[in-house]
Amino acid sequence: MKIVPRPISGASLVSDYLAAREPALGFYGGLRPDRLDSYRAKTLEVEPHFDRAARERLAAHLGGGGEDARERLRSFVEEGGFAVTTGQQPGLLGGPLFELYKALSAAALARRLQGALGRPVIPVFWLATQDHDWEEVRRTHLPDMDNELASVELALPEGMPAHSFHQPELSDALPEARTRLLEALPTTDFSEPYRAMLDESHGEARGLADAEEALLQQLLAPAGVFILRPDRADPARAALPVLLAELSEASERETAVGERGRALEEAGYALQVPLMAGGVNLFVSTDRGRERLFRTEDGGFHTRGSDRRIPLSELRELVQADPARLTPNVLLRPVVESTLVPTLAYVAGPGETAYFPQTAPLFAAAGRTPPIVHPRLSAVLIESKVEKVVEKFGLELDQLSRPHHELAGDLTRDEIPSEVRSAIGGLRGELARRCREVADAVAKVDPTLKGSVDGVRRQGFSALDDLEKKVTQALKRENEIALQQLEKAQLHLFPQGTPQERVISPFYYLFRYGHGLFEELEASAESALLPSAAAPDSERPPASAGSTG
Secondary structure, three states, rough: EEEOOOOOOOOOHHHHHHHHOOOOOOOOOOOOOOOHHHHHHHHHHHHHHHHHHHHHHHHHHHHEEOHHHHHHHHHHHHHOOHHHHHHHHEOOHOOHHHHHHHHHHHHHHHHHHHHOOOEEEEEEEOOOOOOOOOOHOOOEEEOOOOEEEEEEEEEEEEEOOOOOOOEEEEOOOHHHHHHHHHHOOOOOOOOHHHHHHHHHHHHHEEHHHHHHHHHHHHHHHOOEEEEEOOOOOOHHHHHHHHHHHHHHOHHHHHHHHHHHHHHHHHOOOOOOOOOOEEEEEEEEEEEEEEEEEEOOOOOOOEEEOOOOEHHHHHHHHHHHHOHHHHHEEEHHHHHHHHHOOEEEEEEHHHHHHHHHHHHHHHHHOOOOOOOOOOOOOEEEEEOHHHHHHHHHHHHHHHHHHHHHOOOOOHHHOOOHHHHHHHHHHHHHHHHHHHHHHHHHHHHHHOOOHHHHHHHHHHHHHHHHHHHHHHHHHHHHOOOOHHHHHHHHHHHHHOOOOOOOHHOOOHHHHHHHHHHHHHHHHHHHHHHHOOOHHOOOOOOOOOOOOOOOO
């Protein structure tokens, strides 16, 4: 097994930020993820907002963290610790690989910063249980034992409202999904601990959020990652001041966010999160599910789905009784997180990195500044059987993202024997020359006959194209086994044309390679950290952005 790290990239804003180019860097507050002095400056910004009591409250909300969690939290409280955060929706059965990469990157950065800053720094995974995009999380994929891409899908009740992930219990749906995943996985010397994790977390009827929390606490325990669920009563109530301020100042916030968006666009950067006229950065839970709030002309609000009108006073009463019913959107969520967690850095994928500059006005309204955005590990896992195929064809990894029929066609065309290619090319040239001679000759008899000669030339060229295709098809038949191997390699590295890390379940690899692979991924996350924490205050060239999904 080979782990090939690949720098994240995305929009030009992301590339410019990671290369420390202006004006992008200014949209991230001028703080660089590759400089230790940026993290030191961030501690001075965060410190005034978190006393011992605030850290004690956070410690009480956190789950997981591994065997020494209690001692680490004690140090975090008593010594005035900080955090590196990351997060993701609760993907089915652990989600795709990049969810694991984010958590391991946060743990690695926390360890580095703790050593460099001389203060406790804990990694916290924000499990986005308040989100509601079920279509995005209800499937996981893996190559099955027949080397086909298997899709495991969570069966949802027909007509189920778009409730947040923490709300509905899913009857037998989660155990059934777990069974289908296990059927696609082999029994190996390494599989039993991971099978037990899946059995314990998804073996009975429960909600998706509960199942994923239980799974991640076990899976991430060796890395010491803590889990924070914002839907729990205490964190939800602690977030209320930020949410209620957004309600009270919705119009002003919309104006400020709009101005920030225009500044980004004028600098040549596209907005990652589109802005909606009248939109509030909040959702409210109703009997129809989680609905976006919009302002009304009379100072109240209405929901986007049911168009129910709710006065501000009624909303306040509603959420005071049940704080979890009011939840932030993607732009306000980091602000809520930074009021609950003393966050120095957020470990992000390319999409998150692109939207963080849009959050600055909301942080400012809360009297805070955004955390430093550090890129997560991005990597391709290449099994030896796949590596042999890639080497056989002499391909670069990115070439394998192309549709198979296109790649196979190009490879077989390249393999047409030179004498065949030369002969067909010569015949094309001779046909073109002879057709010109005939056209000149018949033009003296009747100029209109030139069109007929052109038709003969086109028919001849078409026939030669058909001949070349037949030669290619003959080569394809001859190379059928090799091309089948190529197709399987593409399935492992770019399933459905998408980067492996965004599709395939980590359990496909953990069942086969065990905790040793987990440790290698931890080491890869450590190696992929930007130079900041490795060499204090040294001037390092900025990290360059590469290509990945």
